[in-house]
Amino acid sequence: MGDREFDPIQQAQNRRRHERMVMLRDLDVMSRREVLRRGGRLAAGVSAASLLLRAGFPIVPTMAQGTPAASEIKLPEYGEIPANLKGSGELRVISWGGALQDAQRKAYFEPFQELTGIKVVESEGPDTSKIKAMVDSGNVEIDVAEVGYDGVLLLLKQGDYWNKLDYSLFDTANIDASRRHEFAVDMLPxxxxxxxxxxxxxxxxxxxxxxxxxxxxxxxxxxxxxxxxxxxxxxxxxxxxxxxxxxxxxxxxxxxxxxxxxxxxxxxxxxxxxxxxxxxxxxxxxxxxxxxxxxxxxxxxxxxxxxxxxxxxxxSTDVWASPKGSNAENANKFMAFTLLPVSQARLCSLIPYGFVNNAAAKLLPAERVAMLPTAPEYKDQMFDxxxxxxxxxxxxxxxxxxxxxxx
Amino acid sequence: MATAARAEQARRFERLERLTQRRYLLLLAPAVLFLVIFYGYPVAAMLLRSFNDPAWGFGNFKPLTAARTPIEILGVSLPMNAYLRVIGITLQIAVGTTIATLLLGYPVAYALASMPMSRANLLMIFVLVPFWTSILVRTYAWMALLGTDGIVNEVLMGLRLIDQPATLLNTRGAVYVGMVHILLPFMILPLYAVMRGIDRNLMRAAENLGARPWQVFRSVFLPLSLPGVAAGCLLVFILALGFYITPSLLGGQRDIMISMLIQQQVVQLKWGFASALALVLLVISLIIYLVFVRVLGVQRIFGGGRR
Incomplete structure (x- = not known):
C-alpha cells in the first residue's frame, strides 16, 4: 500500500463505488423484505430487476466487497465441539438475507454443517405473521427463525406457536440468564x-x-x-x-x-x-x-x-425461535451451536453486531469489541x-x- | 298439421341451441375453477376473518366508526378518525393519479395510434420497458432524482432558477410523480388499443363534410375513444388504491395509504382488523367499478371501439 501514490480522483471513485455497493445491497435486502410482506406479488419483478442490476453494473454481490476487510479477517477456529450437538438430517433456518446472512453463513451455517453432519437449508425474510400462517396451516417449512422477541411474545398470546428450548444442550456458562427465555434465546444484539x-x-x-x-x-x-x-x-x-x-x-x-x-x-x-x-x-x-x-x-x-x-x-436483540411442528431436536442443536463463544466471535468479526455469549469478547481484538453495541464501555451509556x-x-x-x- | 311440424322443428332447434350454449359454458370451466380455488376461496376466507377473528361480530369494524377527532365541514361536525382519514387520503391520491395519467397518457396514445404500425411498435418499447422494471427499483430511482442533491435540484440550481435545493422528496408531489410514472402504461395501453380500432375513414368523412380539425376530434374521435378512457381510468384507479411501496418511500408524514395500515395490522397479528380494512378497500373498489359499469356499460368499457 505504501508505494501507491495518493490519487484524489481514484479515491473519490472508490468511495462512490462503495456507496453504490452499500445502497444496492440495502436495496436488495429491502426488496426481499418488502416482497415477503406483499405476499410475493412483486417477486417476479424484483428478481428480474436484480438480474438487470447485476447485468448492468459490474458488481459482484458478495460481502467481500461490502465489508472491505472480510476476506482478510482471520476468523477464530473451532476446536472439538460438544458431542451432543452432532446429528443427522437437515436444519431449515430463516434469516434476514443480505450482508447479515452472508456473515451468518460463514460464521455459523458452514461450520455447523461440517462439524455436526446436519445439513443447513437457508431461506430469507422471517416474519411472525408468516410463521403464524405456517403453524395454522400445519405446513411448517422452517426449524429456526431469527425474529424479534416481541413477535415471539405476541404470537404466544394467540396460542401454542413455539417449541420450548432445551437448554441442556447449551453452554450457558457465559450467557446471561436474562438472555435465555422459555421459547426463544437472544442471538443478535x-x-x-x-x-x-x-x-x-x-x-x-x-x-x-x-x-x-x-x-x-x-x-x-x-x-x-x-x-x-x-x-x-x-x-x-x-x-x-x-x-x-x-x-x-x-x-x-x-x-x-x-x-x-x-x-x-x-x-x-x-x-x-x-x-x-x-x-x-x-x-x-x-x-x-x-x-x-x-x-x-x-x-x-x-x-x-x-x-x-x-x-x-x-x-434490542433478535432471537432464535423454533415454530411448533418443526424439527425441534436439530433446532436446539443449531441454536446451541451458534451461541458457542467461537461462533459468536466469528459473527462479530464479520459484521458489527453484538454477542450474547460473554466469552466471545476474549476471542476478539479489543478494537473490534469497541465497535460492537455490546462493548462494555457502551453498556452503561445505553439501556435495554x-x-x-x-x-x-x-x-x-x-x-x-x-x-x-x-x- | 304443417304448423305442428313447424313448432316441433322450432322446439328441437331451440333445444339444440341450448345444448350448444351449455357446451360453450363448459369451455369456461377450467378458468372458473382456477379462479374459485386460487382467488375466490382465499378472498372469501380473508373476508370471513373480518367477522370472526378473534370473535364473531362486528368488533373489527368498531375502530372505523369511533369518532376521535371530529372535523367540521361547512359548519357540520362529522365523525372522523385516523382510519377514515386514511381512506380519504387513499381516494384522493388515487383520483389525482388517475387524472394525471389520463392527461399525460391520452396525447401519447393518440400520437402512437396515428403513426404507421411499424413506427408505433418501435416507440411502444418506451412505454413497455419501464413497465417491465420492478416498482421498487423505479421508486428508488425517483428517490435519487428528487433528493436534495438529486439531479432535478442540481439542474434547477445550475440554471439559477433556485438558489436553495427545493424539497421535492417526501412530499405528496413525489408520490404523484412516482405513481403516475408507474401507472402510465396501464392508461396508455387500453387507450391505444381502442384508438387503433377507430375507423379513420369516419374522420375523413367529417373533414369532407366541412368540420374543422378540433371539431373532428371533439365530435368524432373523442366519443369513440371514451371506452378506452373508461378502461384506462378504471385500471389505474383500482391499482392506485392498493399502492404500498411508492407512497411509503416517496411520501411525507401524512401520505399514508390504506395498504400501509393493513400491513401494519398484519405484522401486529391483528388479522381480523386487517381483513376489515381490506374489506373496506374491496367495497370501495366494487362501488367504483359498478358506477363505471352503470354509466358506461361493461360492453363499452371492455368491448373495443367499433360501436
Whole structure:
C-alpha cells in the first residue's frame, strides 16, 4: 500500500463505488423484505430487476466487497465441539438475507454443517405473521427463525406457536440468564442509536436531548415510524423530555407523543425500513437520524462523513425461535451451536453486531469489541428495551400513532 | 298439421341451441375453477376473518366508526378518525393519479395510434420497458432524482432558477410523480388499443363534410375513444388504491395509504382488523367499478371501439 501514490480522483471513485455497493445491497435486502410482506406479488419483478442490476453494473454481490476487510479477517477456529450437538438430517433456518446472512453463513451455517453432519437449508425474510400462517396451516417449512422477541411474545398470546428450548444442550456458562427465555434465546444484539453528519456538526450531538435541540443542531431529521412493521422510538422521546433512562418503563405514552410533536415538523421522514436512515444520512437528506447501529456503521465504513452516538441508545436483540411442528431436536442443536463463544466471535468479526455469549469478547481484538453495541464501555451509556411492555402495549401505541401522524 | 311440424322443428332447434350454449359454458370451466380455488376461496376466507377473528361480530369494524377527532365541514361536525382519514387520503391520491395519467397518457396514445404500425411498435418499447422494471427499483430511482442533491435540484440550481435545493422528496408531489410514472402504461395501453380500432375513414368523412380539425376530434374521435378512457381510468384507479411501496418511500408524514395500515395490522397479528380494512378497500373498489359499469356499460368499457 505504501508505494501507491495518493490519487484524489481514484479515491473519490472508490468511495462512490462503495456507496453504490452499500445502497444496492440495502436495496436488495429491502426488496426481499418488502416482497415477503406483499405476499410475493412483486417477486417476479424484483428478481428480474436484480438480474438487470447485476447485468448492468459490474458488481459482484458478495460481502467481500461490502465489508472491505472480510476476506482478510482471520476468523477464530473451532476446536472439538460438544458431542451432543452432532446429528443427522437437515436444519431449515430463516434469516434476514443480505450482508447479515452472508456473515451468518460463514460464521455459523458452514461450520455447523461440517462439524455436526446436519445439513443447513437457508431461506430469507422471517416474519411472525408468516410463521403464524405456517403453524395454522400445519405446513411448517422452517426449524429456526431469527425474529424479534416481541413477535415471539405476541404470537404466544394467540396460542401454542413455539417449541420450548432445551437448554441442556447449551453452554450457558457465559450467557446471561436474562438472555435465555422459555421459547426463544437472544442471538443478535443491536442498538437504536443516533447517527449524524460530521461535515454539518463537527461538534456532534451527545444524546437524545441534543437530537431534540432544534436551535443548537438545526436541520432535517429522521426517526422510526409506527407503520411498516417498526415501532416509534418513544424511549428516545421520553429521555429527551427529561425521563431518566433507567426509569423509562412503563412508558408514559402521552408524554412521549407530546415530546415527538416538538420535532415533528423537522422530521422529513419517519422510516420503516432499516435501509432508509442510512441512505438518507449518506445522501445528506438528513443531518441526523435514529438508526440501527449496524446500518450507520456500514456507511461509515464505506467512507461517509457519519458518526454514531451510542449514549442513550437502546439495546434490542433478535432471537432464535423454533415454530411448533418443526424439527425441534436439530433446532436446539443449531441454536446451541451458534451461541458457542467461537461462533459468536466469528459473527462479530464479520459484521458489527453484538454477542450474547460473554466469552466471545476474549476471542476478539479489543478494537473490534469497541465497535460492537455490546462493548462494555457502551453498556452503561445505553439501556435495554423492555420487550414485554411493547408486546402488551403495541396496539395502544399503534392506535395513538395513527391519530398522531395525521394531526 | 304443417304448423305442428313447424313448432316441433322450432322446439328441437331451440333445444339444440341450448345444448350448444351449455357446451360453450363448459369451455369456461377450467378458468372458473382456477379462479374459485386460487382467488375466490382465499378472498372469501380473508373476508370471513373480518367477522370472526378473534370473535364473531362486528368488533373489527368498531375502530372505523369511533369518532376521535371530529372535523367540521361547512359548519357540520362529522365523525372522523385516523382510519377514515386514511381512506380519504387513499381516494384522493388515487383520483389525482388517475387524472394525471389520463392527461399525460391520452396525447401519447393518440400520437402512437396515428403513426404507421411499424413506427408505433418501435416507440411502444418506451412505454413497455419501464413497465417491465420492478416498482421498487423505479421508486428508488425517483428517490435519487428528487433528493436534495438529486439531479432535478442540481439542474434547477445550475440554471439559477433556485438558489436553495427545493424539497421535492417526501412530499405528496413525489408520490404523484412516482405513481403516475408507474401507472402510465396501464392508461396508455387500453387507450391505444381502442384508438387503433377507430375507423379513420369516419374522420375523413367529417373533414369532407366541412368540420374543422378540433371539431373532428371533439365530435368524432373523442366519443369513440371514451371506452378506452373508461378502461384506462378504471385500471389505474383500482391499482392506485392498493399502492404500498411508492407512497411509503416517496411520501411525507401524512401520505399514508390504506395498504400501509393493513400491513401494519398484519405484522401486529391483528388479522381480523386487517381483513376489515381490506374489506373496506374491496367495497370501495366494487362501488367504483359498478358506477363505471352503470354509466358506461361493461360492453363499452371492455368491448373495443367499433360501436
Amino acid at each position: 443491536y442498538g437504536t442509536v443516533i447517527g449524524y453528519r460530521t461535515d454539518v456538526f463537527p461538534e456532534g450531538p451527545t444524546g437524545q436531548k441534543d437530537f431534540w435541540d432544534l436551535t443548537k443542531f438545526p436541520g432535517p431529521r429522521t426517526t422510526e415510524s409506527g407503520t411498516g412493521g417498526v415501532l416509534p422510538f418513544l424511549e428516545g422521546a421520553l429521555i429527551a423530555d427529561g425521563v431518566a433512562k433507567d426509569g423509562l418503563y412503563p412508558l408514559d405514552i402521552d408524554r412521549a407523543f407530546n415530546s415527538l410533536s416538538k420535532i415533528k415538523s423537522d422530521v422529513v421522514k419517519f422510516w420503516d425500513a432499516g435501509a432508509q436512515p442510512a441512505q438518507m444520512l449518506n445522501d445528506k437528506e438528513v443531518v441526523m437520524g435514529h438508526s440501527w447501529s449496524g446500518r450507520v456503521y456500514a456507511i461509515e465504513a464505506a467512507g461517509a462523513p457519519v458518526k454514531t452516538v451510542w449514549n442513550e441508545g437502546m439495546l 428495551t423492555n420487550v414485554q411492555w411493547w408486546a402488551d402495549n403495541t396496539p395502544a401505541v399503534t392506535d395513538r400513532w395513527n391519530e398522531w401522524i395525521l394531526e
